Amino acid sequence: MDTFHDIRVAAWEANRSLPHHGLVTFSFGNVSVLDRERGVFAIKPSGVPYESLLADDLVVVDLDGRVVAGSMRPSSDTPTHAVLYREFVNVGAIAHTHSTYAVAWAQALRAIPVYGTTHADHLPTPVPCTPIMEDDRILGDYEAETGRLIVETFLDEGLAPEDVQMVLVGGHGPFTWGPTGPAAVYHSAMLEEIARMAWLTESLEPGARSLKSTLVDRHFGRKHGPDAYYGQP
């Protein structure tokens, strides 16, 4: 009996939902789901197309990135996921895509400003963008360094990963997370939409200004925190 059945199925379902939302093509992207008590997560095997992916193909890895179960090689981005799970202690699942609009902002090395309430409904700050990595780190343990770069960016900018559940890795693309697989994938989809709306906003109004903080706080507060009144109780 597979003692990792739960997280394998959860990660398999989350991975399969990426192409459904138009976030990946071919074998791009990956989602992992964590069992924090046991200190292991299930992640997509490297380079396997979504349509032929089986739940049993998911690879189970510990928080040092060592394979615990599974016969396939895990995603090459596995060390990035491992670092994020170690450092962001309330994260339960992580998604990585190369979705078009989010990648464009990452390639432009730009954080996404808060231009409207669609953005503020999901996070109270710009979507952060890491700087380009230094050469010695690229030549070293590159994928783990990608995770560290994300963590450093959150520390530098004073961001809480519980409020800001998405990031752009400069020159690369987005990572998003949440308490569950569907939440991580939902944040990938919303980031893509926010990225597209912000691009169009600047195209229509080159000097567009960020939404004022009163409005940002009102919208973020409607959905998050003690005074939230959106959704069902």
Added chain:
Amino acid sequence: MDTFHDIRVAAWEANRSLPHHGLVTFSFGNVSVLDRERGVFAIKPSGVPYESLLADDLVVVDLDGRVVAGSMRPSSDTPTHAVLYREFVNVGAIAHTHSTYAVAWAQALRAIPVYGTTHADHLPTPVPCTPIMEDDRILGDYEAETGRLIVETFLDEGLAPEDVQMVLVGGHGPFTWGPTGPAAVYHSAMLEEIARMAWLTESLEPGARSLKSTLVDRHFGRKHGPDAYYGQP
């Protein structure tokens, strides 16, 4: 027996048609349908995904926004709908989406100029855009204030809600309406298309000029008013 069956089913069908037209994803957006004689409207419950929405889930609310029937919490935008129904006395249904191109104009805080006959076929003026709300109103009864801001914008600009059946709330997104649920949703879809065409027009010709009034009036008059000759008698 459900005495609100008619408006619940009408609102349910209208809400379900939003994702069909590509106007919403996940649980974004909402449509309501009014029974003006009884002074109540049916509206989507807050935060429920469209694919799992049942007609019985629709919440029935009076024109002060008080729940009259239904076990779920109504959309957080309910007070906006209530104000619009009170002030715009010929409106029978209201739709709110976060459709991409309309939101981009709203985030750019710009009314959409009349650049062509596709626009003029539907309304004889630019699509109005409200200013950003003052802080004390944001901190107060925010959703009702959103409705009042729309009404003020129509008064300030001398617009008739029977002719101009759509508006952009600055920094937020579109609200549209009509005599029926399908009409309100149709206006959401047309607004999105008008917004996209106008963005492309400016991209091709930064100094694009609005359509002259003779042509606007001819096209609007083909479809609306006493001399209309479009459609079947």
Added chain:
Amino acid sequence: MDTFHDIRVAAWEANRSLPHHGLVTFSFGNVSVLDRERGVFAIKPSGVPYESLLADDLVVVDLDGRVVAGSMRPSSDTPTHAVLYREFVNVGAIAHTHSTYAVAWAQALRAIPVYGTTHADHLPTPVPCTPIMEDDRILGDYEAETGRLIVETFLDEGLAPEDVQMVLVGGHGPFTWGPTGPAAVYHSAMLEEIARMAWLTESLEPGARSLKSTLVDRHFGRKHGPDAYYGQP
């Protein structure tokens, strides 16, 4: 027995293919198919959605725009079709859409330059764009004047409607034609793609130059005229 069965079915099929190619939504757009010997054409009834359109709904009209058969009111653009059939004597079918990118060029009042071989495969000149109509003609027989404006533009620019099977009506949108219904619709689809490619080309290279005539002639000649060698003999 319906003596107009052939053109009604041909026009019905061509109209139904418009939404299939993503060229129209709701009841926008119309296609007509001509029987030149009898001097009549079948055209979409005004304001009827494509999904509920039946072949028997098609209205048969003579070249003066008078209804010959059918119980519905024909498209409000019928007089435009009639003028084009009278003046462009080799045209067998006409399509009118509000497709997004073609409309954007029409709203920008710009002809579409020949930027590449995809364009030159289909026509050897820019896609012409009519000027905005004078007020007295707008206030007169507007739809027939739209047809005359197209014919005048072809005369002024020395264009042959057998080579250039598409036009933009300034401030409005595209009309395309061909010997048959499928050909007219095909030209609507290709115009939309040409319009999109040309917009992107200018976005990437604001000073983009038109393709030189040697290359235009080579590509147009591959598919058209006595030396054509594209397709099956």
Added chain:
Amino acid sequence: MDTFHDIRVAAWEANRSLPHHGLVTFSFGNVSVLDRERGVFAIKPSGVPYESLLADDLVVVDLDGRVVAGSMRPSSDTPTHAVLYREFVNVGAIAHTHSTYAVAWAQALRAIPVYGTTHADHLPTPVPCTPIMEDDRILGDYEAETGRLIVETFLDEGLAPEDVQMVLVGGHGPFTWGPTGPAAVYHSAMLEEIARMAWLTESLEPGARSLKSTLVDRHFGRKHGPDAYYGQP
């Protein structure tokens, strides 16, 4: 018995996958698959729509472009394929499309800079763009000259067709290749996505800079060459 059954079926499947990936409409584009031992390749017949294409319709041609088997006329681009197979000795299949974003870069006469890791995962240099062909070559054996222009561009820029499996023909559009039919089509799809991301990147950041070589090499090396660690062993 058809001794060319294998390459015909392989080329048929590859051609049929082009519309599936949104890379062609109508009869545009073509894929060929080579049997290098026998010195023949199977290619799409000219001007045949994808939905009615049968495996037996594929035309078998030798490396001088002479028809060896098949009753239809081969794609008018056949001489381009033949030149590329003769000169690029490790290529096993070639795809040609008029996909929108790749064509736009070709029409802008611009190579696509390496703006991010999605690009670097697939090739270590910009996507090359040939210059516009000289008049005497256009008037001569045009399609073979297109192949020679591609080969010259690779020689001039010192590119290896094993590493850079795609090219833009200036004013025309993309050709891509690979060891197999699916690989050639995959490169067409990735080129289109790379082209779209790069366009958006410049739109967001007009002075965008190319990714530094350390990062390009790391990503290209993850997937290609002796130290590759992406995918399954």
